[in-house]
Amino acid sequence: MQNFEYLKPTTIEQAVAVLYREGEHAKALSGGTDLIVQLREGRRSAKYVLDVKKIPDLSQLTLNNDGSLIIGAATPCHQIYGNAAIAATFPGLMDSFTLIGGTAIQGRASVGGNLCTASPAGDSIPSLIAHRAVCVIAGTNGWREVPVEAFCTAPGRNCLQRGELLVSLRIPAQPAHSGGAYLRFIPRNEMDIAVASAGVTVTLDGNTITNARVAIGAVAPTPLLVNEASAALIGHSTSDTSAINACAVAAQAAAKPITDMRGTVEQRVHLVGVMVKRALAIAIERANR
């Protein structure tokens, strides 16, 4: 592996100072399941690797009394889904966190890292968007917040500026009678990269959908929030198949996939509609519990 200096900042200020001073030459390390591979294979380079797991704000995991959730950017997946109260409150997020890599990857991989890697197929991202998650970012000029749907800017690129560090994700409380779900299509049962995916949340009043968020993954340069798909559902009954079809068609229309080794444009457009419908059915079922 290329040579670098390993640093272990214990405060946000220390980390941000190095990130600002060194710019592209400094990389934040949380679980390392992407970064270490990239450094080893020469796909990224670093003079300084900042292990940010000793910074308390990045390792926090708090389910607040009001039902909102704060996930430190370096908190590993297993710790999140291993928390029974959090798992019960946000089953749609757990759909994602339980299928990023295998067991050993989930022992290290963080949600913040999944987001910063900014893969078009990142499994946590459509769910976070559907759940209205917000990125809390520290920088040399203070703090700012960015909704997750605006965080990824291109494959492998995110909106962090020089000297900025993703500190945590803030997920608002889900209203009563809400449910969420994430589904992806892969050609095997586990340990693969999404060909197409969908994260959905809904809020119900009886059988009427009063609010919805539909996000799709692996079908565009970045995961996408599809407002047209969400709007197609609002005000309609959970059994209104024409509204559900309109939602899926809107998601398909927003998809701008490529053909690669995992799938063709046609297959991905078809699959993303299927994923949206199936995730929606699960989200509705959970909202009714």
Place this chain on the structure above:
Amino acid sequence: MSKKIQVSTTINGEPVEFLCESNQSLLEVLRDGLNMTGSKEGCNNGNCGACSVLMDGRLVNSCLVLGAECEDAKITTIEGIAPKEGLHPLQQKFLEHAALQCGICTPGFIVAAKALLDKNPHPTEHEVRYWLAGNLCRCTGYDKIIRAVLDTAGVSS
């Protein structure tokens, strides 16, 4: 450029101090620095699970952990699985079920399966298959491995 980093850790219950380069993985430290060659290097990118170890009780790929990250960590490797005499029940069942052929993946499977049974002593076949999805074997076709793990857990398959 970088100077060696001194790391204090616990490996298989014994306090261990080692010196490593900042860019050395835990797997490299174990195999090349500490001469503990039970953990294997397969893919070296987190896909195959041959380097599986426990870090503070959690299953991890040691190729994706820097040695420098192990300060104060408790590491369990395949060398720490068997008792002083004889074999760990998982090792015995792997032999009985012929759940290995070339053996390169076996230490990783044993460590990963132990992590599962420590957490969930009576897993279903489904749970075993998902838990071990990050460990690859190109010899057995997996069925024998799954049966060995279920048999160790006293679950009939």
